[in-house]
Amino acid sequence: MNNNNNQKEKIPRSIVIANNKKQKEIKNLLSLRDEMIENSIDSILIKKFVDEQYEKINKEYQDKISKHNKQKLQNNEMLSKIKNIKKKREKAVEFLLKNKTFLEEHGASKEYVKKYVEKQYQDINIFYDITNIKPDDLDTDNDFSNDNVDFID
Numbered sequence: 001m002n003n004n005n006n007q008k009e010k011i012p013r014s015i016v017i018a019n020n021k022k023q024k025e026i027k028n029l030l031s032l033r034d035e036m037i038e039n040s041i042d043s044i045l046i047k048k049f050v051d052e053q054y055e056k057i058n059k060e061y062q063d064k065i066s067k068h069n070k071q072k073l074q075n076n077e078m079l080s081k082i083k084n085i086k087k088k089r090e091k092a093v094e095f096l097l098k099n100k101t102f103l104e105e106h107g108a109s110k111e112y113v114k115k116y117v118e119k120q121y122q123d124i125n126i127f128y129d130i131t132n133i134k135p136d137d138l139d140t141d142n143d144f145s146n147d148n149v150d151f152i153d
Contacts, residue, residue: 012068012072014064014067014068015064015065015068017064018061018064018065018068019061021060021061022057022058022060022061025053025057026054026057029050029053029054029057032049032053033046033049033050036049082130085128085130086128086130088128089124089128092124092127092128093121093124096117096120096121096124099116099120100113100116100117103116
């Protein structure tokens with residue numbers, strides 16, 4: 001009964017694949033070791049070979065896990081950035097509506113208010129467009145770009 005309430009979290013496919021590959025490689029390594037023992041190969045050489053292969057297998061596994069974690073972190077950062085942009089867009093639209101009300105209360109023509117609101121709304125939609133966000137844009141620590149630098153000869 002307790003098991004049904006606490007269902008296991010679904011393990012990501014990349015981690016399942018990495019686990020399966022690691023287990024398969026370890027199984028192959030152990031069979032190689034057994035074959036070496038059967039063929040009377042020096043135990044020191046066998047131990048050295050097995051240790052090197054085991055380290056290699058673990059390194060590959062850790063690389064795949066860290067790659068998965070990095071992608072997960074990037075996805076979380078992307079989601080956070082999108083939420084932030086959506087909040088800023090909502091505030092900009094609220095501010096635009098306040099400006100519209102202000103203009104209407106102070107006698108601006110309906111045509112002027114309509115054009116103003118349409119133009120500002122288009123600008124807001126362009127400025128807060130979330131379709132242009134890329135994972136590379138998440139690194140906001142370096143706001144300087146070498147594209148606009150003029151070097152003195």
